[in-house]
Amino acid sequence: MRVVVVDDEPLVRQGLRLVLERDEELHIVGEGEDGLAAVRLAHQHRPDVVLVDIRMPRLDGIEATRRITADPGLRAVRVVVLTTFADDALLVAAVRAGAVGYLLKSMPPEEIRAAVRAAAGGEVALAPLLVERLVREHAEARVAPSPLLGRLTGRETEVLRAIAAGRSNGEIAAALFLGEGTVKTHVAAILRKLEVRDRTQAAVAAYELGLVRPGGA
Numbered sequence: 001m002r003v004v005v006v007d008d009e010p011l012v013r014q015g016l017r018l019v020l021e022r023d024e025e026l027h028i029v030g031e032g033e034d035g036l037a038a039v040r041l042a043h044q045h046r047p048d049v050v051l052v053d054i055r056m057p058r059l060d061g062i063e064a065t066r067r068i069t070a071d072p073g074l075r076a077v078r079v080v081v082l083t084t085f086a087d088d089a090l091l092v093a094a095v096r097a098g099a100v101g102y103l104l105k106s107m108p109p110e111e112i113r114a115a116v117r118a119a120a121g122g123e124v125a126l127a128p129l130l131v132e133r134l135v136r137e138h139a140e141a142r143v144a145p146s147p148l149l150g151r152l153t154g155r156e157t158e159v160l161r162a163i164a165a166g167r168s169n170g171e172i173a174a175a176l177f178l179g180e181g182t183v184k185t186h187v188a189a190i191l192r193k194l195e196v197r198d199r200t201q202a203a204v205a206a207y208e209l210g211l212v213r214p215g216g217a
Contacts, residue, residue, distance in 0.1 A: 035059025069098025
C-alpha cells in the first residue's frame with residue numbers, strides 16, 4: 001500500500017514514517033510540506049493514500065483534499081486528514097472536501113496504521129463517534145426519511161446502516177450472511193444511487209437522510 005505523507009513539520013513527517021513503516025505493507029513513496037506538495041505528489045506517485053495535515057502554509061489540507069478528490073485522474077487516491085485538532089468544523093470541512101478519514105495525531109500508532117490500511121482498502125477511516133459529531137445537528141434537523149432512500153433495495157438499506165455503524169465489508173458480510181464480493185456490489189450500488197463518492201460520505205448520508213440518528217437506530 002503506497003502512502004504519501006504531508007505535514008509542514010519535518011519531525012512530524014519523520015515520526016509518521018517511523019509509525020507507518022512498522023507495518024511492512026505500508027510504503028512511504030513521497031513526503032511534502034504543504035498542500036501544493038500534496039497535490040503534486042498525488043499526481044506524481046498515484047498513491048493509495050495521501051495522509052495530510054490540515055493547517056499548513058501556502059495551501060491547507062482541506063483545499064488540497066478538495067483538489068485531489070475533484071480530479072478525475074486521481075479517483076483511486078484516498079485522502080486521510082491527520083490533525084492535532086478534534087474540531088467539529090474542521091471535521092465537517094474535511095469530509096465535505098472528500099476525505100475518507102479524520103485522524104488525530106494523539107491516537108496510538110497502531111490505530112493510525114490501522115486507519116491508513118482501512119483507507120487504502122476502501123474502508124472508512126473515521127470513528128463512528130466522529131461521524132455522529134459530524135452530522136449531529138443535520139441529523140436532528142432532518143429526521144424524516146428522505147425519498148432518496150427509496151432508490152435503495154431492502155438489502156442495500158441494511159448495508160448502508162452497517163456502513164454508518166463503521167463496519168467493514170468483512171463484518172457486514174458476516175452479519176448479513178453474504179459473501180464479501182456481494183457486499184462490495186451492494187456498496188457500489190449505494191454510492192451510485194446516493195450520488196456520493198465513498199463510504200465516508202455514504203455513512204454521513206445515512207444520518208442526514210434520516211435512516212439512522214446519532215446515538216440511535
